[in-house]
Amino acid sequence: MTLDAIISQYRDVEGGLIEALHAIDNEYRCIPESALSKLAEAFDVPVAKVYGVATFYAKFKVGERGSNLIRVCESAPCHNAGAALVLAAIESNLGIKAGETTADGRFTLELTECVGCCNESPTITINEVPYTKLTPEKVPELLSKFR
Amino acid sequence: MSIFEMLFGKKEKTNEINVQVHEKPVKEEVATTQETSRFEKKAKRSEHKMGMVTLTIDGRKVKAPEGATILEAAKIVGINIPTLCYHPDQSIKAACRVCVVEVEGARLLQAACSQPVFDGMVVKTTTPAVREARRVVLELILAHHPQDCLNCIRNQNCELQRLAEEYNIRSNRFEIVNKGLPIDDFSPAIHRDPNKCIVCGRCIEVCEQVQTATVYSKNQRGYKTVVAPVMNKSLNEVACIACGQCIHACPVGAIFEKDDTENVWSAIADPNKHVVCQMAPAVRAGLGEEFGMAPGELDMGKIVAALRQIGFDKVFHTNFSADLTIMEEGNELLQRLQNGGTLPMITSCSPGWIKFIEHFYPDLLDHLSTCKSPQQMFGALVKTYYPEKAGIEPASIYSVSFMPCTAKKYECQRPEMADSGYQDVDVVITSRELARMIKEAGIDVANIEPEEFDAPMGLYTGAAVIFGATGGVMEAALRTVYEVVTGETLQDINFTMVRGMEGIKEATVKVGDLDVKVAIAHTTGNARKLLDKIRAGEADYHFIEVMACPGGCIGGGGQPIPTTNAIREARIAAIYEEDASLPIRKSHENPAIKELYDTFLEKPLGHKSHHLLHTHYTARSKYPYEKKD
Numbered sequence: 042m043t044l045d046a047i048i049s050q051y052r053d054v055e056g057g058l059i060e061a062l063h064a065i066d067n068e069y070r071c072i073p074e075s076a077l078s079k080l081a082e083a084f085d086v087p088v089a090k091v092y093g094v095a096t097f098y099a100k101f102k103v104g105e106r107g108s109n110l111i112r113v114c115e116s117a118p119c120h121n122a123g124a125a126l127v128l129a130a131i132e133s134n135l136g137i138k139a140g141e142t143t144a145d146g147r148f149t150l151e152l153t154e155c156v157g158c159c160n161e162s163p164t165i166t167i168n169e170v171p172y173t174k175l176t177p178e179k180v181p182e183l184l185s186k187f188r
Numbered sequence: 189m190s191i192f193e194m195l196f197g198k199k200e201k202t203n204e205i206n207v208q209v210h211e212k213p214v215k216e217e218v219a220t221t222q223e224t225s226r227f228e229k230k231a232k233r234s235e236h237k238m239g240m241v242t243l244t245i246d247g248r249k250v251k252a253p254e255g256a257t258i259l260e261a262a263k264i265v266g267i268n269i270p271t272l273c274y275h276p277d278q279s280i281k282a283a284c285r286v287c288v289v290e291v292e293g294a295r296l297l298q299a300a301c302s303q304p305v306f307d308g309m310v311v312k313t314t315t316p317a318v319r320e321a322r323r324v325v326l327e328l329i330l331a332h333h334p335q336d337c338l339n340c341i342r343n344q345n346c347e348l349q350r351l352a353e354e355y356n357i358r359s360n361r362f363e364i365v366n367k368g369l370p371i372d373d374f375s376p377a378i379h380r381d382p383n384k385c386i387v388c389g390r391c392i393e394v395c396e397q398v399q400t401a402t403v404y405s406k407n408q409r410g411y412k413t414v415v416a417p418v419m420n421k422s423l424n425e426v427a428c429i430a431c432g433q434c435i436h437a438c439p440v441g442a443i444f445e446k447d448d449t450e451n452v453w454s455a456i457a458d459p460n461k462h463v464v465c466q467m468a469p470a471v472r473a474g475l476g477e478e479f480g481m482a483p484g485e486l487d488m489g490k491i492v493a494a495l496r497q498i499g500f501d502k503v504f505h506t507n508f509s510a511d512l513t514i515m516e517e518g519n520e521l522l523q524r525l526q527n528g529g530t531l532p533m534i535t536s537c538s539p540g541w542i543k544f545i546e547h548f549y550p551d552l553l554d555h556l557s558t559c560k561s562p563q564q565m566f567g568a569l570v571k572t573y574y575p576e577k578a579g580i581e582p583a584s585i586y587s588v589s590f591m592p593c594t595a596k597k598y599e600c601q602r603p604e605m606a607d608s609g610y611q612d613v614d615v616v617i618t619s620r621e622l623a624r625m626i627k628e629a630g631i632d633v634a635n636i637e638p639e640e641f642d643a644p645m646g647l648y649t650g651a652a653v654i655f656g657a658t659g660g661v662m663e664a665a666l667r668t669v670y671e672v673v674t675g676e677t678l679q680d681i682n683f684t685m686v687r688g689m690e691g692i693k694e695a696t697v698k699v700g701d702l703d704v705k706v707a708i709a710h711t712t713g714n715a716r717k718l719l720d721k722i723r724a725g726e727a728d729y730h731f732i733e734v735m736a737c738p739g740g741c742i743g744g745g746g747q748p749i750p751t752t753n754a755i756r757e758a759r760i761a762a763i764y765e766e767d768a769s770l771p772i773r774k775s776h777e778n779p780a781i782k783e784l785y786d787t788f789l790e791k792p793l794g795h796k797s798h799h800l801l802h803t804h805y806t807a808r809s810k811y812p813y814e815k816k817d
Contacts, residue, residue, distance in 0.1 A: 074419065075814070077418060077419070077811075078810070078811040078814060081810075081811075087396070087402035087405075088418045088810065088811060089402050089403060089404060089405040089417060089418045089426075090402065090405050091418075092405060092407060092418040092419060093405030093406055093407050096407040096408050096409075097406075097407075097408070097409050103419065104419075
């Protein structure tokens with residue numbers, strides 16, 4: 042579906058901006074830059090505000106993402122269970138920092154709020170699938186499945 | 189009264205200026221909710237309801253109107269609670285927490301800026317818990333702020349630095365974090381250093397609520413929150429109107445003018461350059477504040493003398509071309525009235541306003557007068573008329589302009605502003621930069637012997653002076669149009685109904701057989717309301733004046749910091765005093781302008797005028813950074 046087609050579904054919905062952002066994210070796996078001014082026009086809000094809303098939520102990413110999306114939970118239980126070490130292992134394995142995409146476009150690494158697997162922390166998700174009780178040692182093998 | 193006292197208050201009665209007050213601080217017109225006046229308003233309202241409450245602040249009994257905040261009540265007994273995100277012209281944010289106080293019975297410390305008082309309330313403002321909380325807040329903010337105040341453009345004029353000093357902060361218990369964000373220095377007018385931003389939100393509010401350009405938003409969240417334009421674009425890439433009101437809103441040095449003073453010093457040092465300057469009327473009204481004087485206190489002649497001392501070859505005045513603007517614009521209006529041209533005609537002096545309509549209402553550009561701004565009229569003449577008269581090579585002329593305005597820096601670089609065959613105005617220097625130059629030159633501006641402007645482009649009338657205040661261009665135009673059309677002399681040349689800080693002013697003036705309907709708007713937020721009326725076909729005005737900045741040019745983005753609405757009112761008063769003091773107060777009676785037409789331009793709207801003094805506009809997008817398909 043085109044951006045215009047998606048946005049027009051939510052144009053008249055109260056608070057439709059967030060709904061439209063979700064729908065765009067589902068379709069495109071990101072919020073393309075070109076969506077911002079279309080959203081601003083549809084909902085009659087300044088484009089700076091659209092960008093502010095879109096960047097407030099960890100789920101949305103304005104700009105392109107790689108073909109595999111890795112999210113590392115940074116909430117307290119995962120933090121206590123060593124999420125920082127897992128994150129460092131992923132960063133060094135991929136050669137990128139959180140928020141970046143690998144040069145080959147294969148991986149995007151992001152941080153996220155709680156994904157609801159606190160009992161098996163630390164948790165990451167890859168393409169929305171959770172991988173739990175991770176350690177730095179388990180990282181290379183896990184990532185190799187997606188190369 | 190010092191400027192700091194006017195802004196922050198030191199005495200019980202901080203505001204001796206008669207401020208017009210509005211119910212709602214935002215959206216409707218320019219909010220003049222200077223702290224004490226809002227308080228007085230509340231006081232008046234509650235007298236009807238007998239809603240006075242008695243509370244105790246630091247052991248002292250205070251009578252305050254119901255609905256007043258602790259901050260306002262404390263001021264009555266001379267207690268200044270520190271603030272940072274608070275701004276006298278803005279809504280209450282209660283974001284920074286530096287104003288916290290202890291309220292008996294409350295579990296937590298309360299923000300004094302937002303907490304209303306109640307009967308029997310007991311407030312303590314200097315308990316160990318309060319002092320410690322404020323220190324923590326300050327240290328946390330300072331830990332996320334660069335430590336090199338010495339190199340900052342706001343050194344000694346920074347609200348955060350001042351609080352750090354007042355709270356005797358000599359060390360920081362937290363780790364100092366360098367955010368490492370890139371500085372945006374692409375705009376010809378306004379630069380941003382987001383590393384210095386304390387995320388108070390004041391620039392966002394003025395840009396969104398007052399100007400409705402809405403360039404900024406809070407992006408990301410938590411510690412990573414950055415105030416920036418969409419996709420962290422440069423101000424140069426988005427629909428920023430370069431008005432610089434965000435600079436006045438900023439408590440620190442995160443937003444500031446592009447400093448061009450070095451270019452001027454170089455030109456002055458170059459023996460092959462003939463350096464001339466013009467100065468806008470609003471500059472004088474504010475400049476003295478940089479030297480500790482009251483608005484308007486600094487004598488014009490002393491500024492002239494200082495400029496000669498700095499090394500300018502000729503010191504001229506933008507007022508000369510303001511008078512010229514009235515001749516051209518007045519005749520343009522008459523022509524449109526007679527020939528069925530596009531009405532209402534809207535003034536075009538304010539470059540921030542021009543950029544606003546180009547970005548947001550490009551379909552209405554035909555309503556703009558084709559007259560260049562006084563600055564650019566002057567620029568075109570100072571490299572044509574002046575060298576011809578003075579026998580100077582135009583190529584050797586370096587033209588400097590002293591303006592209250594940041595958008596003028598952008599305007600002088602517009603590609604069409606080169607009708608003299610050169611860039612008409614080489615560099616624009618704001619009031620703040622001019623003050624820096626005078627200070628660097630070591631000139632004691634308070635005590636220097638006053639001097640006169642140079643002829644011919646330094647001669648002006650009172651009509652030109654009032655260009656600096658909202659309604660001034662309209663009043664100047666009415667003085668001339670009335671007399672030119674009717675052939676009669678005005679009984680009273682003071683059109684007081686077009687003066688003052690009201691957001692949108694309307695008036696009908698009988699000129700001969702015609703009832704001329706006029707409107708005046710200041711701030712682009714108010715201009716937007718008029719433009720919406722025009723779009724809807726509901727505007728039956730003939731002539732509209734728009735100035736982008738609150739209060740007009742005297743409140744421009746290049747004026748001394750602080751600039752608040754209370755200070756704007758004082759500068760406006762200075763402008764009208766100057767007008768009243770001048771022997772000639774109508775543009776068409778300026779002898780230098782008569783000579784200009786007789787010996788060079790021939791007639792208003794003539795061939796030469798058309799070439800040098802009139803311009804065209806560019807339709808722009810709300811999303812100028814987007815590539816066209």
